[in-house]
Amino acid sequence: MVKTAQYKESVATRANAQSVRTVRARKRPSMKHAVVDASGSSMDVKDEFLSRVLDLLSHHERMALRLRHRDGLEPNAVAARMHLPETIVCDLIDTAERTIRAAQRLFIEAMAEAVNAGASSRSVPFA
Numbered sequence: 001m002v003k004t005a006q007y008k009e010s011v012a013t014r015a016n017a018q019s020v021r022t023v024r025a026r027k028r029p030s031m032k033h034a035v036v037d038a039s040g041s042s043m044d045v046k047d048e049f050l051s052r053v054l055d056l057l058s059h060h061e062r063m064a065l066r067l068r069h070r071d072g073l074e075p076n077a078v079a080a081r082m083h084l085p086e087t088i089v090c091d092l093i094d095t096a097e098r099t100i101r102a103a104q105r106l107f108i109e110a111m112a113e114a115v116n117a118g119a120s121s122r123s124v125p126f127a
Contacts, residue, residue: 060082064078
């Protein structure tokens with residue numbers, strides 16, 4: 001029969017063993033592309049940009065781009081895989097690529113403006 005004191009001691013020992021974690025230290029992610037936003041969380045600028053651009057594209061445009069660029073299929077093979085005419089698939093790919101290029105231009109302009117705004121605010125002398 002287990003006495004109450006022995007039971008309490010074994011529970012306390014188990015609780016201490018569970019609270020001490022033996023987890024290897026994780027490597028920190030590369031911080032060269034990380035930005036801290038107003039809430040204090042860090043995000044990868046390129047990943048955030050890519051997810052926003054992909055949200056602009058339709059499902060069919062994303063699928064056509066994936067088959068064309070990631071899987072390396074020719075437009076006629078993409079059309080066969082998607083069960084669409086080749087002209088429509090070519091239009092989907094062209095529209096998606098134009099959207100991505102336009103978004104890249106806007107992203108680069110926004111980054112340049114942010115850098116210029118930061119430089120001009122640092123050059124103002126203290127009053």
